[in-house]
Amino acid sequence: MSSGSDVATAPREPLGDKAATQRTAAAMERLKAIVLSERAARWTARLSLILIWQLVGELSDRMPTPVDTFNFIIDEFQRPFEGTEATWWNNQVVQNTYLTVERTVLGMFWVIAIGIPLGYAMGTYWRAQATFTDIIMVGLALPGYIWALLSLMWFGFSVTAPVFTVAVSATPALVVFVMRGTLAIPRELRDMSHAYEVPFLERFRHLVLPSMAGAVIAGVRLAILAGWGLVLVTEWFGLPDGAGQQSRSWYDAANFDGLMGWALIIILIIIVFDRGVIERIDKRAHKWRGNIEGFGTKREGTG
Amino acid sequence: MAVDSQLETQLRETQPEPGPSALGTERQAASRRRQAMFLSIVGAVGLLAAWTIASIATETEFQLLPPPWEVADRMWGFIVGDPERNVEGGTVFVNFWDTFRKTMYGFIGAVVVGIPIGILMGRYRYAKNYFFDFTYLAANVPLIVYSILAVVLFGLGDAGPAVVVGLLVLPDVALNVAAGVEGVDRRLLSMSRVYGQPSGPALRHIVWPTFLPFLFSASRASFAASWKLATLAETFGGTTGVGVQIRKAFQGFSVADMLAWMMFFVIFVVLVERVILIRLERYAFRYRLQRDEDVLRF
Numbered sequence: 001m002s003s004g005s006d007v008a009t010a011p012r013e014p015l016g017d018k019a020a021t022q023r024t025a026a027a028m029e030r031l032k033a034i035v036l037s038e039r040a041a042r043w044t045a046r047l048s049l050i051l052i053w054q055l056v057g058e059l060s061d062r063m064p065t066p067v068d069t070f071n072f073i074i075d076e077f078q079r080p081f082e083g084t085e086a087t088w089w090n091n092q093v094v095q096n097t098y099l100t101v102e103r104t105v106l107g108m109f110w111v112i113a114i115g116i117p118l119g120y121a122m123g124t125y126w127r128a129q130a131t132f133t134d135i136i137m138v139g140l141a142l143p144g145y146i147w148a149l150l151s152l153m154w155f156g157f158s159v160t161a162p163v164f165t166v167a168v169s170a171t172p173a174l175v176v177f178v179m180r181g182t183l184a185i186p187r188e189l190r191d192m193s194h195a196y197e198v199p200f201l202e203r204f205r206h207l208v209l210p211s212m213a214g215a216v217i218a219g220v221r222l223a224i225l226a227g228w229g230l231v232l233v234t235e236w237f238g239l240p241d242g243a244g245q246q247s248r249s250w251y252d253a254a255n256f257d258g259l260m261g262w263a264l265i266i267i268l269i270i271i272v273f274d275r276g277v278i279e280r281i282d283k284r285a286h287k288w289r290g291n292i293e294g295f296g297t298k299r300e301g302t303g
Numbered sequence: 304m305a306v307d308s309q310l311e312t313q314l315r316e317t318q319p320e321p322g323p324s325a326l327g328t329e330r331q332a333a334s335r336r337r338q339a340m341f342l343s344i345v346g347a348v349g350l351l352a353a354w355t356i357a358s359i360a361t362e363t364e365f366q367l368l369p370p371p372w373e374v375a376d377r378m379w380g381f382i383v384g385d386p387e388r389n390v391e392g393g394t395v396f397v398n399f400w401d402t403f404r405k406t407m408y409g410f411i412g413a414v415v416v417g418i419p420i421g422i423l424m425g426r427y428r429y430a431k432n433y434f435f436d437f438t439y440l441a442a443n444v445p446l447i448v449y450s451i452l453a454v455v456l457f458g459l460g461d462a463g464p465a466v467v468v469g470l471l472v473l474p475d476v477a478l479n480v481a482a483g484v485e486g487v488d489r490r491l492l493s494m495s496r497v498y499g500q501p502s503g504p505a506l507r508h509i510v511w512p513t514f515l516p517f518l519f520s521a522s523r524a525s526f527a528a529s530w531k532l533a534t535l536a537e538t539f540g541g542t543t544g545v546g547v548q549i550r551k552a553f554q555g556f557s558v559a560d561m562l563a564w565m566m567f568f569v570i571f572v573v574l575v576e577r578v579i580l581i582r583l584e585r586y587a588f589r590y591r592l593q594r595d596e597d598v599l600r601f
Contacts, residue, residue, distance in 0.1 A: 042436055045434065045436050049436075049437070060455075063456055126335070130340075130342035131345060134346060141568065141569045141576075144531075145535050145538065146561065146564070149553045228445060232445060251454070267443075
């Protein structure tokens with residue numbers, strides 16, 4: 001600002017020049033700050049991801065380019081799921097993803113119903129922990145997709161197969177998270193609430209829930225991510241419909257636009273859900289803590 | 304997805320706090336350890352019993368759930384050979400080695416590419432922001448999509464599984480290396496410069512020791528997940544390896560074979576985790592262990 005007023009008041013040429021250069025320098029600085037800002041860096045990254053994809057698409061004879069994939073998704077929106085008339089509801093994308101989401105939700109119901117009580121018990125009673133540690137360890141070591149194949153053989157190609165798969169393979173991780181979460185309950189407060197005979201529900205509401213929320217949400221998030229993938233694998237290998245089955249049918253038809261299109265839909269749904277829902281719930285659950293850094297605060301990646 | 308082995312570590316190290324009655328003496332602690340051991344055996348036996356009962360209850364001619372001893376018999380067959388079912392001896396070792404080889408290619412690739420990226424991320428804020436979404440994306444893409452990518456890009460063969468394992472491990476390596484670089488003591492580096500030390504030894508004695516443990520923890524964290532991904536990619540479009548054997552078992556509708564491979568899987572993962580990776584990690588961390596720092600628990 002000061003350089004601007006200098007120009008206005010000073011008649012002498014050289015100073016004006018100097019001010020002008022100063023101004024350009026300041027503008028350059030600002031430009032540099034904008035280009036190097038966090039937001040710009042992240043958008044540059046997204047852009048370069050699309051460019052890389054485009055490049056790979058051009059080079060590979062099988063990999064479609066982003067535009068091809070995008071066109072495919074639009075076509076898929078216009079293909080009716082049943083009948084001949086496609087509407088916003090009756091189309092391949094919405095109907096198939098709806099089925100997949102429904103299966104994931106049913107599976108997650110069991111994961112939460114088993115995982116949270118078991119994890120709480122293992123974190124509270126050492127006998128429960130001693131009994132179940134090895135079993136949970138084995139569960140963690142097993143790849144979920146073996147369960148997917150097994151449950152397809154056991155339950156046939158019905159909705160039970162994906163639900164069972166999710167229930168057995170996503171539960172162990174949630175159990176461990178919840179177990180860690182129970183240790184975050186301040187011991188003094190727990191003892192005190194016992195001494196003063198605070199009723200169970202009240203204790204749960206005011207002590208257990210707030211201290212465990214972070215760990216439980218992190219565990220559920222991971223379980224949903226795993227469950228989503230496993231439902232897709234189950235659909236791929238044996239179900240008659242759903243997002244995974246759609247990718248499979250395009251794969252069998254050797255149509256790679258279709259395969260990539262569905263892969264993109266799968267990724268977009270989980271990311272939108274993670275960013276839009278889970279992250280918000282997480283923020284809400286941590287509101288009471290304000291800016292306190294402590295247990296359960298998110299430590300991305302570098303754990 | 305790469306948190307499985309971290310979870311395993313947490314599981315092993317989490318101990319419920321002792322109740323008021325157990326505050327104390329060594330004898331009590333020892334009796335508790337014995338009791339814990341007993342209970343864990345009870346848990347395992349209970350699981351086997353449940354399996355046997357379920358298998359007897361659901362017995363049909365298709366053998367939907369073969370009993371444990373039958374699966375053990377299959378496993379033995381895969382190890383020493385089973386002429387009745389046309390299985391050669393050592394099938395297990397051949398297939399696990401194939402999958403392990405591919406996983407290792409992916410790992411090495413990820414380390415080679417990930418270290419420079421990690422150094423950039425640890426050193427420059429811009430690089431950190433730039434790569435942020437890449438690491439987020441890589442951590443959130445379902446494994447099935449990686450496997451699809453492997454098939455689309457590389458067709459059938461070894462390259463697909465190796466490359467997607469690399470893609471999965473890469474963000475873990477980069478993030479951990481970045482954390483390591485941020486942790487390097489700048490004052491030590493300046494001091495070595497002041498005293499005119501050549502940069503080679505400075506790198507070896509200051510940067511490398513700070514950095515190596517992070518690299519190990521990255522590989523430990525990624526191992527289980529990458530191994531799972533490698534087999535899944537093989538099932539989709541491999542020609543050799545454990546994944547292919549699992550696909551064969553599925554196509555042949557043989558639950559016993561599938562369960563046998565599943566058991567091998569558990570044995571392999573637990574073995575590698577417990578025997579190899581933990582030792583390597585202790586070796587990498589040894590200078591800190593000497594200082595009695597509790598570093599293995601982060």
